[in-house]
Amino acid sequence: MFNQHVKNNHVILSHPQYSSQIELDWFEPNFWQQQQKIVGAKKGRATAWFFKHADLTAVLRHYWRGGLIGKLLSDQYLYWGLEQTRVYQEFSLMTRLIELGLNVPKPIAAKVSRYGFIYRGDIITEAVSGAKSILDILIERTLSEAEIKKNSTNYCPIS
Numbered sequence: 834m835f836n837q838h839v840k841n842n843h844v845i846l847s848h849p850q851y852s853s854q855i856e857l858d859w860f861e862p863n864f865w866q867q868q869q870k871i872v873g874a875k876k877g878r879a880t881a882w883f884f885k886h887a888d889l890t891a892v893l894r895h896y897w898r899g900g901l902i903g904k905l906l907s908d909q910y911l912y913w914g915l916e917q918t919r920v921y922q923e924f925s926l927m928t929r930l931i932e933l934g935l936n937v938p939k940p941i942a943a944k945v946s947r948y949g950f951i952y953r954g955d956i957i958t959e960a961v962s963g964a965k966s967i968l969d970i971l972i973e974r975t976l977s978e979a980e981i982k983k984n985s986t987n988y989c990p991i992s
Contacts, residue, residue, distance in 0.1 A: 919952035
């Protein structure tokens with residue numbers, strides 16, 4: 834379960850453990866930089882910011898579009914209702930997977946900022962200690978056949 838509250842044109846979803854602490858500032862990398870709480874960053878389509886708050890190490894990620902449409906509407910999505918947003922769907926899915934006992938990053942908070950028929954979004958999740966992307970591993974070394982099989986069956990079960 835998660836909490837939800839509205840602040841101006843923003844809807845904030847939050848894990849009950851953090852609901853009382855979450856402010857709009859949490860979704861701005863500059864907020865964490867000014868407090869010198871940024872502990873890392875990962876670049877992909879955009880930058881994911883790692884920050885430390887009390888005992889929490891978290892990742893702040895803004896939703897960016899890819900592909901051709903991303904060149905026109907970099908971070909804008911059509912708003913068809915809160916539950917149809919990528920932000921809400923990812924946050925609620927991660928919450929449900931945690932409830933099922935699966936090993937996924939804990940969702941901390943998410944923000945949907947609506948401007949008429951358009952929205953933008955951000956999500957904060959707990960950082961996974963020692964996690965590496967497949968790209969990070971491939972830069973260091975080649976995957977073994979067993980690792981390729983293991984990872985491919987995680988995403989595409991083979992009968």
